[in-house]
Amino acid sequence: MLKLPASLQRLINEFAKLPGVGPKSAQRLAFYLLKKDNVEILSLADSVRDVRTDITFCTECHNMAETDPCSVCSDKTRNHQLVCVVEEPLDAIALDKTGSYNGLFHILGGVLNPMEGITAEQLNIQSLVDRLAKLKATELIIATNPSLEGETTAMHIAKLLKDSPIKISRIARGLPMGGDLEYADEVTLQRALEGRREF
């Protein structure tokens, strides 16, 4: 019986494990790579390996980083009394790109979602509370996505901090309900930051 070479089959199997890649796409990707020259293939292989060896997570903000603490947390020109909490690293990148935010970030690593069994303990919430105290932060901007889970998480955080003197605000204006920060354009994000309202 005619079979695919074992190494090709192994590559197809690996691709098929990726999110959003079905068996057909996995085959297409593998055959596509097969036609590429050595340099291109090795460069891809290197990138895949380096992403695990070069990238770590900042123990302060939980963002992905090449150093610990990351370049943002160790940047003395930033306002270390202002913290913006977001769901995922890409949200922080999107907000930082607006150029109108000069504080620190804190990555939650998701949102509260009882249906999927995601509780506060699985998110970087306690470390946020501890960090705000350590930084003697004066303001926290809650920039979770404008979804049901994002709102629930924002409310949970605000409640935890209700007895602290820290000013808590929530970005809102201009962001559509159910939208995703990561995909919002820079002007909308900038307005959302500027139009933050106090909790």
Ligand code: ZN
């Ligand atoms: Zn950091």
